[in-house]
């Protein structure tokens with residue numbers, strides 16, 4: 001089976017992890033700060049805090065922005081459940097803003113409409129979480145302008161988008177947001193096995209998130225309420241978690257980040273090749289906005305079912321049975337049973353639901369060869385033509 005995504009581990013990655021195993025620190029050593037410095041360097045944000053997953057990153061990002069009970073958090077229905085769950089962890093309420101049918105990202109026009117209604121009802125969101133689906137940035141200028149007008153904070157869920165650019169600046173620079181979140185799960189662009197990070201330009205938010213990553217404990221005298229009892233002394237000043245990244249993960253991350261541009265360039269090559277090989281088929285190819293340089297985490301097609309004699313499920317199943325590890329990103333979050341129990345129902349977000357009935361993620365990853373891609377294109381052509 002050709003998988004839809006796969007990590008690319010080099011000998012240098014392996015050497016970097018082995019070096020840590022033979023060192024004094026498996027956790028809380030020098031590699032995590034070095035990885036954070038590398039993330040700051042590549043994203044051009046001022047601060048990075050590395051954690052054990054993007055899910056943890058989203059949680060502490062919400063907490064740092066003050067999300068709590070009675071607050072609203074809005075995100076896209078076409079995302080992984082973690083983008084919405086982070087608000088529920090804080091006791092807040094979740095709502096969704098439908099996607100644009102061309103970019104599959106949160107639609108700024110629909111966001112504006114929903115904000116106008118929310119202002120009348122007194123239910124404006126505290127935080128909006130745009131998700132850069134497949135690695136293509138959302139229209140952050142428009143979303144940022146709305147945040148100024150309606151007074152909400154922005155967390156970019158850039159789990160798919162490290163190495164991507166928006167208006168010629170790296171995704172993660174936080175020019176149009178308060179915090180950006182990256183994921184380093186093995187299917188994403190760069191990996192630390194499990195792992196994530198938050199980026200921000202605010203020293204206050206960075207300090208808060210560093211505190212929440214490790215039990216809410218500080219060893220900095222200037223942050224303590226009392227005087228130090230001695231060299232062993234620390235104070236817990238918030239309710240934090242153990243969301244720390246290990247030294248092994250950070251060493252892998254540093255090594256992987258060295259190849260970020262190479263990883264994304266290869267994904268661009270493969271995406272461009274798909275564009276030209278698939279143009280004649282009854283499908284829509286992923287539309288690219290000129291403002292965005294995608295990281296191409298996913299290559300998502302939509303079937304033109306009016307021109308295909310098979311159903312979406314049949315096309316998907318035939319691809320799988322012929323060794324093409326396609327996937328579907330994502331089941332709209334509001335249709336998950338857990339969210340339906342909160343009152344969401346079919347029909348609530350029609351663009352997202354239409355997308356779900358037509359979308360298929362084709363394999364795309366650094367190690368995919370031209371031959372693999374030719375096979376995928378040939379199998380897909382035979383199925384839909």
Ligand SMILES: *Cc1c(COP(=O)(O)O)cnc(C)c1O
Pocket residue numbers: 052053054055056079080082083131157159160183184185194195196
């Ligand atoms: C992968 C992913 C997450 C969660 O990442 P983890 O590192 O696995 O916790 C969150 N949001 C989106 C959009 C993702 O793709």
